Amino acid sequence: MPMLKWIKFRSLKYKIIIVFIIISVILVILQAGFFQHWISAIILKQSEANLHETVRQIGKQVDLQYKQIDTNARVIRNNQVLKNYLKDLKRNTINYQIAKYQIARQIVRLPNLEMIENIYIFPVGYPPMNLFYSDAIFEVDELTERLMTTNRAGSSEDVIWTVQPQSHQISMMMLIYDGDELLGLLRVDLNEKFHDQLDDVQLGEEGSIFLLNDQTIMFATDRKFVNRQETSLEQLAGSGTQITFTLDYQGWKLIGIVPNKEILNQVNQVNKILLLMELIVFAFIFLFALVVLRMILKPLKQILRGMESIEQGKLDVIVNRAGNDEFTVIIRHFNQMAERVNRLIKTVYYQQLTYRKAEVINLQSKLNPHFLYNTLDMIYWMTVVKDEEEIGDAIISLSNLLRYSISHQNEFVTVAEDMEQLENYLKIQRMRFEEKLAYVFHIDPAITDIKIPKLLIQPLVENAIKYAFQQMLLGGMITIRGYAEGDDLFLEVEDNGVGMPADKIEALVASFENKRHGGLGIQLVRQRINYIYGEDYGLSIRSESGRGTKIALKLRTDAGVPQEDLWKDEALHA
Template structure:
């Protein structure tokens, strides 16, 4: 994080790539410096354990095979029948061939002949007996004669092993004697397949095994080492593993060159390095795909936001995905559409308010002059004893002051009804008492606040249109009462009424967002109510031809109705949205 801040990278894609490079470098560093050493030590340890176990297993097998051979050799040596026939030969009590036949029968009773190539018995002063053989012998060689002549009661039970290298042959010899009397020498040649089995033993790729007896090598793949001292093995470099056989103190030694273990370690490290690089490559590809999947829709959203900041509220971000970004894009499009609608609505209401202000300004032309003039006319009429006309002037002056003042645009029901009564008083004088009116206002709502002069335009419409052809006189009732959270006013007249078509046309004009031609009074009332109270409130009309008209006004009940609460709250929330519309207005 400090590195990214220091480089001042603002692109998310570059941050992802930088983090990938940093983490990859750390992984490769640890692999080269720590993991390879750790893995090398583990491989070395496992290899030593494996070689040790392999040599042990080979040693167990060799031990078992030679023990079976030793068992057969001892059976022959200790076979009394064989001893008796050898005595009879020496004493000329039996024919040599008959004795040989009888002894051969005893030999074939053995169970492990498959591990033996040749079995010979060399009787004292007689030619060799070929009992079980692959290649017979007819004369005693010099070495065998020396062994036969070296018989000593102290060494009568010795096991004599010898190894020949050409061809490779392991031979075991034992004296056959009875009560100290030498009867002959038993010679057994170990089967060549046992030696070939040891030749085929795999100890790694280049490792070898060596069989040692009495510190002398009796088997090695390198035949030049056979019959040499065990110390020669110290000249061979590599890892050495030794296993001591239970058979006459023999020892099996395994030697594996160090280069083989190093090569294995290097191969494994190369494989691991390739795997690490492959994994990092896969992670890099995954990171790039993930960054692309994240950044592409994000760029779309940022582009849409920039266009909105530039003032383009007709932005619609196209979406072809079906994921979390789709939800964000959907909400963004919905928000822009709503903001656009809100700005248009507020802008039109601002225009409406400005138009009303202009009309108000026109009605304020030198109001003090009008007040003073009306006061002067009023006192002149009083001085001439024309109190009725003076009273009209006084009421007109009050109405004028009430309608054009800006101190309180929201007044109590009682105040507004008082001025409405003044207005109807003048109109009744105008129509020479043919216009009758009455008020039925529930006292419980008299202190509730409503917009000033909200009901008067409806009364004006009734006088203007309902009593257009007034003959018998008209009647107007103003009824006000509370109903749960609402205030309801009824303006009822007995005028000419309206047809169904006229009523539909009037409703159509009232629903328009902009001022139409004709019916501006009731349209303004409807717009003011919806602006201040919401779409659930407004004006409704019930009328029939020659049956009069009933206009119902539904407002929200509010005792603390103040202009600053409604206007400042509404305009402060939308002021920033309509800044660009003020110049047009």
């Protein structure tokens, strides 16, 4: 009985071999006569279509790359924080090295920098800034100087592309404007990897690829054509097939040129290869039936054994197989799946351990502040027992103010929270000055939940107490107001102190631009508002000698910016 099954199996194998032999003989006969001319025409047409498709696909990739570089450059050019630092640098209100460091921080955050060799900014009136580079430059070249000094009104959106004569490095340049004010020039150099895909394009053995901007050749497989005009390609195009693809980016063109003899040689080679392959298939057809079962069943058994091991809980199982067929891909994915599951289990375990350690560290970090708060609370109750209510109130205000000031959980707080802590501060100052200091709050209830920077108003109140009342014999009054108009939020600090003459106010306003003198507290408040909300927001001062001073802050109801980065930038810039 087993012998009969073996004979049936063999007979089926013979049938398969005979069918393949008949098909192979028919193909050889047809190839030798009828099909050769027809196949040659098809191959010729297909070769030309493949060339068109190759140039089109490469053109799309190049188009996408240049659009990405253009987009990255415009992101840099339009970065308002970068413009603010260039503007401060142009007005000599910031150190050059600090401005360069802050601008470099904005640059390195950009994605897709692997194709860029150098990024420079040429500020107006200052040496070049080497921000992301392999070759540093220290002087302004002639082309850059001409672009920055030539009147280019209405050309702030222009992109200038150039190719270095010796190195063939491609560079793009864009002027940086803030409104109508020229702040500098941005230059981005592409690295050698940027055109790797063009160098790797295979248009036969002698085909060439060219990238043109207007009539100028920006890139060529044969570098001697770089920086030449398009007319230099006419001789090559006359003896071959030219394929042109127009890029969406600024109408650039990608041109592929393949000699005609190259295509004909390909047709002959394909015919020879096809005939040889048919003979080889005919020779090896007898071996097919013997190896096909082994090729299929052996990897299937390996996969089944691996699955059985996973089912038994052995997650570190590895199925070994060499090759590059579909079974190898399946086994590789199977191994990756088993490894990923095993790694995930270990990751969850270590995350639990790390979480427990973090809880302990967090608890330890709170011991010292809690000890201070608890000590103040103990002193408060001691004063209550001794009927020292005024001292107790001062301790409670100090404790609340201390807790609010050293907390790092939120750098933005609601108006209600900031006003509450400001009142704690004023309570302590009132106990210090007794009846000589009074204060009142007029805060619109509609703005109490709006977020503002923490401790923004307290420096202005400190200035009022320090300067406005120092020459007054009678008591002083501080009024704090808050209200909203549309998308704008207004906060005011007004006192009835000694006031300031007009010339002193002008000097104080001038100190905002020249940071060598002036009120440090007011300067810091103004800088925080400018860098968080923009140049359209800030503070205004109105004062009159003998009649007091009012400082008004103009903010937005929604800052709409990342808090962490802005606080870091603000601290460094200040």
